Amino acid sequence: MPVGINHFVFIGSLLFGLGLCIVISSRNIVKILLGIILMFLSSVLNFAAFSNIKWFNPESHIILLVVIFFFVLLLITGYILAYNFVKKYKMLSLEPDNND
Amino acid sequence: MYDSLYYIFSAIIVITSIYLTFSKNLLNSLFAVLVTLLACSGLYVLLNSELFALLNILAITIIASIMLRYIPYLKKNLLVDEFNATDSNLLSSLIISLLTAVISSILASTRWPAPEINFEINSFALLFSKYLPALLAVIITFSVLFTCISYLLKKTKSIS
Numbered sequence: 341m342p343v344g345i346n347h348f349v350f351i352g353s354l355l356f357g358l359g360l361c362i363v364i365s366s367r368n369i370v371k372i373l374l375g376i377i378l379m380f381l382s383s384v385l386n387f388a389a390f391s392n393i394k395w396f397n398p399e400s401h402i403i404l405l406v407v408i409f410f411f412v413l414l415l416i417t418g419y420i421l422a423y424n425f426v427k428k429y430k431m432l433s434l435e436p437d438n439n440d
Numbered sequence: 441m442y443d444s445l446y447y448i449f450s451a452i453i454v455i456t457s458i459y460l461t462f463s464k465n466l467l468n469s470l471f472a473v474l475v476t477l478l479a480c481s482g483l484y485v486l487l488n489s490e491l492f493a494l495l496n497i498l499a500i501t502i503i504a505s506i507m508l509r510y511i512p513y514l515k516k517n518l519l520v521d522e523f524n525a526t527d528s529n530l531l532s533s534l535i536i537s538l539l540t541a542v543i544s545s546i547l548a549s550t551r552w553p554a555p556e557i558n559f560e561i562n563s564f565a566l567l568f569s570k571y572l573p574a575l576l577a578v579i580i581t582f583s584v585l586f587t588c589i590s591y592l593l594k595k596t597k598s599i600s
Contacts, residue, residue, distance in 0.1 A: 343446045348483070349544040351450050355476075355536025358461045365529045366501045370466055374473050379472065380455060388489045403514050408495060408579045413451060423592060 345357045350388035355382035369422040376418065446486055452479040470507050474500050502589065509593070 355378050362375030384404060391400030453476055460472040481496035 343443045346545050346549070347446060347450070347488070349541055351453055351483070353537045353541035353544065354454060355457055356540050357533045358457045360536055361529060361533035362461055365526070365532065367487070368466065371469060376470055377473060378460070381476070382540075384492065385480060385483060388484055388487045388492060389454065390547070401489065404489070404492060405578050411577065412581050412585055416469070416585065419592070437460060 348385060352382040352386040352389070353379065355379070355385070367423060373418050373422065374414070384408070419434050442486065449479045449482040449486070452476075453483070455564070467511070470503070470558075474504060486580075502585075506589070 347375055358378075359375040359378030359382065362378065363372055375393065384407065385402055387400065387407065391404070456472045456475045456479070460469045460476065463469045463472065464524045477496050481493035481500075484490070484493040485495065
């Protein structure tokens with residue numbers, strides 16, 4: 341079976357689902373950031389597949405650069421927030437302690 | 441060759457992302473995300489997007505450098521993750537990913553008319569004239585990235 345756009349879409353949707361599963365299930369800040377990275381990877385993979393597999397369009401690359409720009413800003417913000425959280429509460433879990 | 445490379449990279453992505461999701465050890469999850477990024481950069485090369493493959497590899501080096509700097513701290517504090525994937529969470533993420541796949545496949549199977557791209561007008565040769573804002577955005581991204589990382593590396597010395 342020759343590789344087409346649906347193959348890349350399948351991988352992208354699988355990555356998106358796993359990233360979403362991490363984000364809604366995990367209670368660790370670092371793991372949530374990893375889940376967001378997976379979701380971002382799926383979106384960029386879909387974008388690259390749609391923009392390159394049939395026709396090469398240079399403008400799509402510019403849009404992808406802008407998407408990556410906003411993602412990097414989001415990731416840096418999340419990293420700084422996670423750092424401040426760790427510094428303040430001395431833990432990485434978002435789950436409140438039941439013993440308190 | 442193209443197909444076999446695609447299947448190799450996609451198998452690596454599937455295995456490492458599933459391991460990343462269900463692993464209790466956060467350090468292993470961090471290593472798994474590095475491998476996932478590497479395999480994704482291989483897929484980008486297959487899709488003629490070498491620039492994004494390069495950006496992915498840059499991200500891998502940055503994450504790996506931060507990880508190697510904080511491995512002792514990670515070993516002390518981050519080993520166990522309270523990962524609680526209930527059935528409802530798994531089901532909802534499965535439904536959403538299936539919906540994503542179906543909608544994207546509908547778009548992919550539609551017979552779009554071939555765009556008439558004039559490569560003399562719309563090409564990377566005119567990047568500096570037409571796409572200068574995007575280029576500036578990329579430069580600002582990397583400057584912000586490196587500044588924040590250097591600032592954080594200075595500030596987080598007290599943690600380790």
